[in-house]
Amino acid sequence: MFSFDYEKIESDNKYLKEMLETFLSQGIVKLCNAPIEKNFVEQFAYQLGCVREIVFDRIADIVIKKDAYTQGFTLVDLPLHTDC
Structure with a gap:
Protein backbone atom coordinates (compact mmCIF):
# COMPACT_ATOMS: atom_id res chain seq x y z
CA MET A 1 0.00 0.00 0.00
CA PHE A 2 1.20 3.51 -0.75
CA SER A 3 1.88 5.62 2.38
CA PHE A 4 1.92 9.40 2.58
CA ASP A 5 2.87 11.70 5.46
CA TYR A 6 0.07 14.09 6.40
CA GLU A 7 2.38 16.89 7.50
CA LYS A 8 4.17 16.77 4.16
CA ILE A 9 0.83 16.74 2.32
CA GLU A 10 -0.08 19.96 4.13
CA SER A 11 3.19 21.71 3.22
CA ASP A 12 4.20 20.37 -0.21
CA ASN A 13 1.83 20.74 -3.18
CA LYS A 14 3.85 18.34 -5.37
CA TYR A 15 3.60 15.69 -2.68
CA LEU A 16 -0.14 16.37 -2.31
CA LYS A 17 -0.54 15.95 -6.07
CA GLU A 18 1.36 12.65 -5.92
CA MET A 19 -0.91 11.43 -3.12
CA LEU A 20 -4.06 12.44 -5.02
CA GLU A 21 -2.86 10.79 -8.25
CA THR A 22 -2.05 7.61 -6.33
CA PHE A 23 -5.46 7.67 -4.68
CA LEU A 24 -7.16 8.09 -8.06
CA SER A 25 -5.19 5.29 -9.72
CA GLN A 26 -5.09 2.82 -6.81
CA GLY A 27 -8.29 3.67 -4.92
CA ILE A 28 -6.54 3.69 -1.56
CA VAL A 29 -3.65 5.38 0.23
CA LYS A 30 -2.34 5.15 3.78
CA LEU A 31 -2.12 8.47 5.59
CA CYS A 32 0.61 8.56 8.27
CA ASN A 33 1.06 11.09 11.07
CA ALA A 34 -2.46 12.42 10.65
CA PRO A 35 -4.21 14.35 13.42
CA ILE A 36 -6.16 12.21 15.87
CA GLU A 37 -8.91 14.74 16.56
CA LYS A 38 -12.49 13.54 16.32
CA ASN A 39 -14.00 14.03 12.84
CA PHE A 40 -10.61 14.47 11.14
CA VAL A 41 -11.03 11.34 9.02
CA GLU A 42 -14.41 12.46 7.73
CA GLN A 43 -13.21 16.00 6.99
CA PHE A 44 -10.17 14.71 5.13
CA ALA A 45 -12.20 12.10 3.23
CA TYR A 46 -14.52 14.75 1.82
CA GLN A 47 -11.46 16.34 0.19
CA LEU A 48 -11.03 13.11 -1.79
CA GLY A 49 -14.62 12.51 -2.84
CA CYS A 50 -18.02 11.35 -1.60
CA VAL A 51 -18.11 9.46 1.68
CA ARG A 52 -20.10 6.24 1.68
CA GLU A 53 -21.78 5.44 4.97
Whole structure:
Protein backbone atom coordinates (compact mmCIF):
# COMPACT_ATOMS: atom_id res chain seq x y z
CA MET A 1 0.00 0.00 0.00
CA PHE A 2 1.20 3.51 -0.75
CA SER A 3 1.88 5.62 2.38
CA PHE A 4 1.92 9.40 2.58
CA ASP A 5 2.87 11.70 5.46
CA TYR A 6 0.07 14.09 6.40
CA GLU A 7 2.38 16.89 7.50
CA LYS A 8 4.17 16.77 4.16
CA ILE A 9 0.83 16.74 2.32
CA GLU A 10 -0.08 19.96 4.13
CA SER A 11 3.19 21.71 3.22
CA ASP A 12 4.20 20.37 -0.21
CA ASN A 13 1.83 20.74 -3.18
CA LYS A 14 3.85 18.34 -5.37
CA TYR A 15 3.60 15.69 -2.68
CA LEU A 16 -0.14 16.37 -2.31
CA LYS A 17 -0.54 15.95 -6.07
CA GLU A 18 1.36 12.65 -5.92
CA MET A 19 -0.91 11.43 -3.12
CA LEU A 20 -4.06 12.44 -5.02
CA GLU A 21 -2.86 10.79 -8.25
CA THR A 22 -2.05 7.61 -6.33
CA PHE A 23 -5.46 7.67 -4.68
CA LEU A 24 -7.16 8.09 -8.06
CA SER A 25 -5.19 5.29 -9.72
CA GLN A 26 -5.09 2.82 -6.81
CA GLY A 27 -8.29 3.67 -4.92
CA ILE A 28 -6.54 3.69 -1.56
CA VAL A 29 -3.65 5.38 0.23
CA LYS A 30 -2.34 5.15 3.78
CA LEU A 31 -2.12 8.47 5.59
CA CYS A 32 0.61 8.56 8.27
CA ASN A 33 1.06 11.09 11.07
CA ALA A 34 -2.46 12.42 10.65
CA PRO A 35 -4.21 14.35 13.42
CA ILE A 36 -6.16 12.21 15.87
CA GLU A 37 -8.91 14.74 16.56
CA LYS A 38 -12.49 13.54 16.32
CA ASN A 39 -14.00 14.03 12.84
CA PHE A 40 -10.61 14.47 11.14
CA VAL A 41 -11.03 11.34 9.02
CA GLU A 42 -14.41 12.46 7.73
CA GLN A 43 -13.21 16.00 6.99
CA PHE A 44 -10.17 14.71 5.13
CA ALA A 45 -12.20 12.10 3.23
CA TYR A 46 -14.52 14.75 1.82
CA GLN A 47 -11.46 16.34 0.19
CA LEU A 48 -11.03 13.11 -1.79
CA GLY A 49 -14.62 12.51 -2.84
CA CYS A 50 -18.02 11.35 -1.60
CA VAL A 51 -18.11 9.46 1.68
CA ARG A 52 -20.10 6.24 1.68
CA GLU A 53 -21.78 5.44 4.97
CA ILE A 54 -21.21 1.94 6.33
CA VAL A 55 -23.28 -0.48 8.38
CA PHE A 56 -21.67 0.40 11.72
CA ASP A 57 -21.75 4.18 11.59
CA ARG A 58 -21.31 7.17 9.32
CA ILE A 59 -17.53 6.93 9.73
CA ALA A 60 -15.94 3.99 11.54
CA ASP A 61 -13.64 5.34 14.23
CA ILE A 62 -11.48 2.28 14.80
CA VAL A 63 -9.69 2.33 18.15
CA ILE A 64 -7.90 -0.58 19.83
CA LYS A 65 -9.89 -1.71 22.87
CA LYS A 66 -8.87 -4.08 25.65
CA ASP A 67 -12.34 -5.69 25.77
CA ALA A 68 -13.06 -5.59 22.03
CA TYR A 69 -16.24 -7.29 20.84
CA THR A 70 -15.00 -7.60 17.27
CA GLN A 71 -11.64 -8.27 15.62
CA GLY A 72 -11.67 -4.79 14.09
CA PHE A 73 -10.97 -3.26 17.51
CA THR A 74 -8.00 -5.54 18.34
CA LEU A 75 -4.33 -5.50 17.38
CA VAL A 76 -4.96 -8.39 14.93
CA ASP A 77 -4.36 -7.32 11.32
CA LEU A 78 -7.34 -7.35 9.00
CA PRO A 79 -7.02 -7.66 5.22
CA LEU A 80 -8.38 -4.82 3.08
CA HIS A 81 -12.17 -5.07 3.05
CA THR A 82 -15.38 -3.06 3.11
CA ASP A 83 -18.14 -3.12 5.70
CA CYS A 84 -20.88 -2.20 3.23
